[in-house]
Amino acid sequence: MDFRWDIIMEYAPYLWKGTLLTIGLSLISILIGTVLGLGIGLGKMMRNKLLSFPFKCYIAFFRGTPLFVQILLIHLGVVPFFTGETNGVIATIIALSLNAGAYIAEIFRAGIQSIDKGQMEGARSLGMTHVQAMRYVVLPQASKRMIPPLGNEFVVLIKDSSLAAVIAAPELMYWGRAMASQYYRIWEPYLAAAIIYLILTLSMSFLLNRLERRLETE
Amino acid sequence: MIKVENLKKTFGKNEVLKDINVTVSPSEVVVVIGPSGSGKSTFLRCINQLETITGGKVFIEGTNTTDKSVNINDIRTEVGMVFQHFNLFPHKSVLQNVMLAPLKVRKISKEEARSRGLELLKKVGLSDKAEAYPNSLSGGQKQRVAIARALAMEPKIMLFDEPTSALDPEMVGEVLEVMKQLAAEGMTMVVVTHEMGFAKEVGDRVIFMDEGVIVEENSPVELFENPQNERTKSFLSKVL
Numbered sequence: 001m002d003f004r005w006d007i008i009m010e011y012a013p014y015l016w017k018g019t020l021l022t023i024g025l026s027l028i029s030i031l032i033g034t035v036l037g038l039g040i041g042l043g044k045m046m047r048n049k050l051l052s053f054p055f056k057c058y059i060a061f062f063r064g065t066p067l068f069v070q071i072l073l074i075h076l077g078v079v080p081f082f083t084g085e086t087n088g089v090i091a092t093i094i095a096l097s098l099n100a101g102a103y104i105a106e107i108f109r110a111g112i113q114s115i116d117k118g119q120m121e122g123a124r125s126l127g128m129t130h131v132q133a134m135r136y137v138v139l140p141q142a143s144k145r146m147i148p149p150l151g152n153e154f155v156v157l158i159k160d161s162s163l164a165a166v167i168a169a170p171e172l173m174y175w176g177r178a179m180a181s182q183y184y185r186i187w188e189p190y191l192a193a194a195i196i197y198l199i200l201t202l203s204m205s206f207l208l209n210r211l212e213r214r215l216e217t218e
Numbered sequence: 219m220i221k222v223e224n225l226k227k228t229f230g231k232n233e234v235l236k237d238i239n240v241t242v243s244p245s246e247v248v249v250v251i252g253p254s255g256s257g258k259s260t261f262l263r264c265i266n267q268l269e270t271i272t273g274g275k276v277f278i279e280g281t282n283t284t285d286k287s288v289n290i291n292d293i294r295t296e297v298g299m300v301f302q303h304f305n306l307f308p309h310k311s312v313l314q315n316v317m318l319a320p321l322k323v324r325k326i327s328k329e330e331a332r333s334r335g336l337e338l339l340k341k342v343g344l345s346d347k348a349e350a351y352p353n354s355l356s357g358g359q360k361q362r363v364a365i366a367r368a369l370a371m372e373p374k375i376m377l378f379d380e381p382t383s384a385l386d387p388e389m390v391g392e393v394l395e396v397m398k399q400l401a402a403e404g405m406t407m408v409v410v411t412h413e414m415g416f417a418k419e420v421g422d423r424v425i426f427m428d429e430g431v432i433v434e435e436n437s438p439v440e441l442f443e444n445p446q447n448e449r450t451k452s453f454l455s456k457v458l
Contacts, residue, residue: 123307125268125297125298125301125368126298127294127319127323128319132322136322140309
């Protein structure tokens with residue numbers, strides 16, 4: 001089998017541009033998803049069943065339906081409904097953030113609930129409010145335990161951003177597919193994309209491992 | 219100082235406390251004893267409302283704590299609590315454990331919290347451990363830090379929930395010593411414990427609880443030497 005390095009070289013600038021967009025999309029979605037996830041996770045834990053219900057529905061919907069369907073709904077339905085037009089990059093960021101938010105909410109909830117009940121009681125017995133006890137006692141301990149599952153979620157999110165190719169957001173997979181259809185080649189474009197994704201996800205794992213170890217020694 | 223009236227507490231269908239009435243005077247040390255499952259820990263936790271009470275009233279210095287207009291956090295600043303399992307904050311140093319609540323709840327300055335924290339650690343004999351983390355301490359040391367942490371809020375009442383039950387036998391003494399000192403200084407204390415020696419020596423009054431009711435209460439001498447109730451007698455014969 002001949003491997004055509006020349007078409008990879010030809011597409012290198014586009015793959016580079018696509019990679020940058022993939023990184024950008026992922027980082028922004030991770031950021032928004034994390035903030036969203038904290039809010040939704042706390043919302044789901046509210047004792048009042050009526051108040052926590054919408055948060056439970058949110059999580060059920062975004063975890064229970066395929067991300068692909070969510071991307072199409074948001075790209076073709078939600079964004080045009082509000083703005084009259086649509087944009088692949090924006091739609092991808094919205095879909096990824098909302099989707100990650102649901103998973104991250106569960107990570108936050110699990111992290112917070114894994115902290116011994118005595119910690120909250122110890123803090124409350126000293127006269128701290130629920131919010132103070134959360135902020136100074138429970139969350140700092142829970143956040144350490146959340147890092148491994150969060151890292152997992154971030155890696156999944158980077159990979160899932162490849163779905164944006166189908167709504168013409170010019171990220172890495174988009175250019176891979178463009179290359180494949182221009183030259184009718186399979187191995188060169190998809191292997192190149194796969195390796196770049198692998199580099200991205202491995203780097204993410206590496207960074208989070210470092211962070212985890214640093215927090216452990218503190 | 220503390221007045222508990224017709225206190226009831228149920229968990230689901232399980233009636234843990236049935237009509238408890240107790241009054242504790244200032245500087246009094248009340249020791250609560252009884253078999254496990256008798257409701258004595260729940261009773262203690264109802265005093266500062268770590269458990270929501272099902273019925274009855276709890277007054278702390280005349281304030282009805284179950285009244286909706288009362289901020290329970292204000293009450294809790296006056297009522298320190300020491301737990302069986304210490305509940306120290308493992309991500310903070312010993313000194314930070316002691317300083318946290320005064321800083322965040324009383325809003326005193328960092329310098330003041332620090333000097334007060336060091337003073338309290340000296341009082342419980344742990345000045346040299348100020349910068350250590352709780353996980354590096356022995357059980358007895360942890361419990362002494364927990365006492366210092368509760369005292370940092372300058373409470374008027376201290377509740378002790380089996381403070382020595384999770385300790386190795388050789389560490390029980392050092393914790394009881396700190397508690398004796400507190401009692402001698404005139405602190406109002408309610409102590410749930412299995413340490414009958416402590417009850418005899420330090421207690422002004424002993425309450426024997428079983429199956430959610432106060433079976434008998436009396437001075438330690440009377441209760442231990444001359445128990446009136448059959449259940450008290452059989453319990454004491456097993457533990458003494």
